[in-house]
Amino acid sequence: MQTSVDTATIRIQGGQRLAGRVSVSGAKNAALPVMAAALLTDEECLLENVPALEDIFVMADLLRWLGADVEFDQENGRVRICAANIHRREAPQELVERMRASFLVTGPLLARFGDVHSTTPGGCKLGSRPVDVDVRGLHRMGAKVEQGENGYHLSASRLYGNDIYMDYPSHTGTENLLMAATLARGNTRIINAASEPEIVSLGSILMDMGARISGVGTPHISVQGVDRLRGYRAAILPDRLEAGAFAIAAVITGGEVVLERVSEPDMLPLTHKIREAGGEVWWSEHEMMVRGNGPLKPTDIQALPFPGFPTDLQAPFAVLMTQAHGQSRIYERVFNDRLRYVAELQTMGANIELIDKQQAVIYGPSKLVGADVRALDIRSGACLVLAGLVAEGETRVREIQHLRRGHEDIVGKLASIGAQIDYLPAES
């Protein structure tokens, strides 16, 4: 007889040292824009190493709704997309409000079909998350913008290249404008562009499709528009955020973990801080070895656009800070409300002073104790799971639908390296 489990709650018995190997999944934030890029061509597109995550399912549903043919072989991580028969130019509210990245279809649809309607996107609640950078950039390329209660309607018989200065180096904003510019007439320069590894990977796949791009990965991107693009065959890059969460888990449990399939330059902002805190990191090809060794030292972090410390690892790193001997400080400079998880960590015994919505001081080391806590978004969910690994007794992390959006099989992977973690049996 099968035991029934409540897959909405993760249960962790803290105190285990992690040791072993973890295969890092493909990056959700790299897969989402590349899936949207399939809308730029009528040819077949094939993707490998795609993680089976809720956000990927939402993007697949959105593409299907628009008229694309999408097959997701989850077992092998392969996605096939053909956008030859797009019959809608409208991203529906029920999908867009579940995930901000659904706004990524706007640039490609407008560039290829001259017309798109999208409701204002939702996603994790991390503070204000406008899309004005995207909309203003598309307007600079000649799009007529109508904003109503139900979102944006953008139209242009053809986009024209132009200079676009981004007020803020928005991650998905850069991706949206980059995709739109590939089919615009003439040259587009995106200035103050974001340079995250996921954007570099998108740029390289767009170039395989025939786009003419230079400067991707720097704040100055230049795109010479072409009339049409080919299909692509590509593999999604490893998830630096998943790898980062496991690296922190290794350090705080005094463990030793090998992360398979990781890109060294993408991890630098984190490995630099892990070393500063007293953890050990070394590399062999695409494998990253992380070891927690002795007492941890306090550190300060500032979450910034890449290559600054990733905002997505700010909450997981806070757990490491609770175990360090001394005073650490967090300054979140990307989102204006991404410290909400602090209250949950305080419930577990963390000694954290919240200076304001973007700054916190952590006094360590604290003896964390198991508690009933809530995952408030993807990365704070990972933070609480990590806290559970070092807490005394049992931690229950509820509302893990957020974790399912961004961390593939976190329970199975942590259990495979020694964590006592499972889903809570139903009715307990």
Ligand code: EPU
């Ligand atoms: N911003 C503006 N105007 C805009 C767009 C953004 O002011 O038009 C501001 C936002 O208010 C925010 C900051 O810029 O304060 C950062 O937003 P950005 O647009 O760069 O982030 P995003 O594109 O919405 C992506 C990732 C996030 C990640 C951030 C930062 C995807 C699908 N999402 O979001 O990932 O935290 O970049 O690197 O790539 C996650 O995976 O859990 C996640 C939230």
